Amino acid sequence: MSFTNFLETEILDHVFAGAAYSAPSTHYLGLFTAAPGEAGGGTELSGSAYVRKSVAFTTLGNTTSNNAAVEFPTATGSWGTVTHVGVYDASSSGNLMAYATLSSSKAIATGDVFRVPNGDLDITLN
Numbered sequence: 227m228s229f230t231n232f233l234e235t236e237i238l239d240h241v242f243a244g245a246a247y248s249a250p251s252t253h254y255l256g257l258f259t260a261a262p263g264e265a266g267g268g269t270e271l272s273g274s275a276y277v278r279k280s281v282a283f284t285t286l287g288n289t290t291s292n293n294a295a296v297e298f299p300t301a302t303g304s305w306g307t308v309t310h311v312g313v314y315d316a317s318s319s320g321n322l323m324a325y326a327t328l329s330s331s332k333a334i335a336t337g338d339v340f341r342v343p344n345g346d347l348d349i350t351l352n
Contacts (some may be wrong), residue, residue: 227313227326227349231264250315253323254278255296255347257340258310262325268310274303274336278317281347292347298340305334311347324349 229237239245256278262268277299284293312325334340 227324227347228264229324230262230266230322232266232321233323252280252317253283254314254317254320255281255342256312256314256322257298257305257308258312258325259306259308261310261327262312262322266322268312268325270312271305271308274301274305275299276301276305278314280317281313281342283349288352289348289350291345291349292342293344295344296342296347301334301336301338301340303336305338305340307331307333308340311342313349 236247240247257271257276258268259271260269262270279296279298281292281296282294283290308328309331310325310327313323314320315323332340
């Protein structure tokens with residue numbers, strides 16, 4: 227996953243300039259049909275029972291991974307083709323913190339459930 231400009235600035239300000247930064251108590255996973263980027267943007271899903279889902283992480287070394295499966299609600303209509311995911315600091319609105327392209331896009335039709343298995347969402351710092 228790549229960090230957005232928002233998170234990069236928060237980290238730099240906190241570590242090198244001593245500015246306070248409070249990590250969110252809960253992170254939320256969002257799904258996209260068009261790519262977000264460093265400045266955010268992209269096309270996040272909406273409607274048809276879509277909501278961001280909470281995601282918790284466990285860090286080992288320079289990688290943090292989701293420590294439980296993340297399951298979205300059953301789609302009540304077509305969500306389109308999910309191509310990207312993003313981690314937010316709020317369940318709606320908020321700041322996009324990190325984003326990634328899925329290794330395989332997934333078309334979500336009525337009745338489908340999108341899942342991210344435990345440990346499949348990795349954020350690595352090199």
